Amino acid sequence: MNGKSTIIVHSGDIDKIYSALIIANGSLSMGMDVSLYFTFWGLERLKKGELEGGPLSKKNMLGLGKMMIKHKMKNANVRPLEDLLEDFVELGGKILACDMTMDVMGIDQKELRNDIISDYCAVGTYIKEAKESDITLFI
Amino acid sequence: MNGKSTIIVHSGDIDKIYSALIIANGSLSMGMDVSLYFTFWGLERLKKGELEGGPLSKKNMLGLGKMMIKHKMKNANVRPLEDLLEDFVELGGKILACDMTMDVMGIDQKELRNDIISDYCAVGTYIKEAKESDITLFI
Amino acid sequence: MNGKSTIIVHSGDIDKIYSALIIANGSLSMGMDVSLYFTFWGLERLKKGELEGGPLSKKNMLGLGKMMIKHKMKNANVRPLEDLLEDFVELGGKILACDMTMDVMGIDQKELRNDIISDYCAVGTYIKEAKESDITLFI
Numbered sequence: 001m002n003g004k005s006t007i008i009v010h011s012g013d014i015d016k017i018y019s020a021l022i023i024a025n026g027s028l029s030m031g032m033d034v035s036l037y038f039t040f041w042g043l044e045r046l047k048k049g050e051l052e053g054g055p056l057s058k059k060n061m062l063g064l065g066k067m068m069i070k071h072k073m074k075n076a077n078v079r080p081l082e083d084l085l086e087d088f089v090e091l092g093g094k095i096l097a098c099d100m101t102m103d104v105m106g107i108d109q110k111e112l113r114n115d116i117i118s119d120y121c122a123v124g125t126y127i128k129e130a131k132e133s134d135i136t137l138f139i
Numbered sequence: 140m141n142g143k144s145t146i147i148v149h150s151g152d153i154d155k156i157y158s159a160l161i162i163a164n165g166s167l168s169m170g171m172d173v174s175l176y177f178t179f180w181g182l183e184r185l186k187k188g189e190l191e192g193g194p195l196s197k198k199n200m201l202g203l204g205k206m207m208i209k210h211k212m213k214n215a216n217v218r219p220l221e222d223l224l225e226d227f228v229e230l231g232g233k234i235l236a237c238d239m240t241m242d243v244m245g246i247d248q249k250e251l252r253n254d255i256i257s258d259y260c261a262v263g264t265y266i267k268e269a270k271e272s273d274i275t276l277f278i
Numbered sequence: 279m280n281g282k283s284t285i286i287v288h289s290g291d292i293d294k295i296y297s298a299l300i301i302a303n304g305s306l307s308m309g310m311d312v313s314l315y316f317t318f319w320g321l322e323r324l325k326k327g328e329l330e331g332g333p334l335s336k337k338n339m340l341g342l343g344k345m346m347i348k349h350k351m352k353n354a355n356v357r358p359l360e361d362l363l364e365d366f367v368e369l370g371g372k373i374l375a376c377d378m379t380m381d382v383m384g385i386d387q388k389e390l391r392n393d394i395i396s397d398y399c400a401v402g403t404y405i406k407e408a409k410e411s412d413i414t415l416f417i
Contacts, residue, residue, distance in 0.1 A: 003409050005408075008158070010158055015318055015319075019286070019288055022401050023286075025401075026402055029402075030405050030406075030409075032409070039158065040154055073382055076381035077381070100215065100217060103214075103217075104211050104214075104215040104217060105211070106211070122165075123162060123164075124165055124168075124169065126162070127169050130144075130273070131142050131171070131273050134409050134411075135405075135408045135409060135411075135414045136275060136276060136414060137286070137416040138158070138276040138278050138416060139416050147297070147415070149294070149297055149417075178297065179293055180293075242353075242354035243350050243351055243356060262300050263304055263307075263308065265301070266304050266305055266308050266310070269412070270281050270310070270412050270413060272412075275412075275413045275415060276415070277297070277415040
């Protein structure tokens with residue numbers, strides 16, 4: 001057993017999504033289990049087409065335009081968010097979608113990226129995952 | 140022993156207070172101990188009349204007016220913040236108020252909701268609580 | 279063994295840097311090991327002259343000017359950030375700088391406060407530190 005990381009992704013800010021995925025993939029590559037629990041603005045990013053673009057794209061990194069940060073990330077050889085998310089799923093990471101947020105924000109399951117979401121669930125599922133984790137973060 | 144969650148509530152944003160209380164009450168309902176350590180903008184929310192309204196009410200959920208989010212929460216059958224906080228206290232959750240924040244912000248004990256605060260304390264108390272916790276978050 | 283705290287300092291907001299250092303120093307003074315992993319806007323604060331001033335100074339505490347908060351902190355006998363950071367290093371705290379952020383933001387090692395940084399490293403180092411920690415936070 002190599003331990004476990006459970007991260008709440010509450011923010012929809014591009015820089016914080018990067019942090020969440022980099023920590024998540026780092027944990028996976030060191031043999032840990034990882035669960036990402038997407039809620040509030042984080043869950044909005046799991047709508048089809050919203051991870052790197054879409055209506056949310058106005059919410060950028062502080063003081064840096066979205067194009068600018070993408071450019072900087074690319075120049076520094078950081079993989080795009082879409083690739084990081086794909087790696088996460090391929091490496092066996094688990095994506096949990098907060099069903100309360102879906103109710104509150106009026107998000108239909110059809111709008112979300114069903115193919116990569118492991119479970120639609122409530123806070124009880126998060127608690128169970130987090131309780132057995134070595135690393136717990138709220139991002 | 141069912142474990143323990145200790146959460147720092149640093150933010151005063153309505154959406155983050157919701158997240159903190161939902162995680163806290165979820166932990167309690169699964170038999171865990173929970174301590175919420177209110178500091179900075181979070182502590183401002185424990186002033187009388189400030190949890191859901193008052194001068195702070197301008198600090199709303201990003202892009203959503205306060206009325207809008209309350210309406211959405213209600214439509215989704217999410218209990219109001221005031222009820223969530225009441226549940227938290229009734230289920231045995233512990234509320235800790237950061238005394239340094241009181242000094243810095245010039246908050247008098249009389250301004251705070253004395254009836255639900257378990258202790259006015261400093262970072263040492265937080266560390267003790269967090270050290271023995273399974274889930275530690277900064278919100 | 280008295281336990282360990284590992285904190286990611288992602289934000290560059292003055293109030294959050296205060297929280298990070300106060301928790302860090304509180305942990306050290308209770309005999310714990312502490313690692314602070316500075317990334318994104320947090321790392322910008324480790325540029326020479328940026329902790330309490332410099333170009334970043336416009337990013338202040340919500341609704342409070344920078345001078346105002348410094349004044350309030352001083353009146354409440356809270357030590358300045360610079361002193362808190364010095365205490366942290368003297369008490370044996372470890373400062374880790376995220377090398378990916380340096381690439382992305384175009385930050386040269388010469389711009390950073392080399393004298394207090396223990397290591398320039400990537401997420402793998404953070405995971406190792408966090409995995410063995412009792413308290414893990416993302417600030």
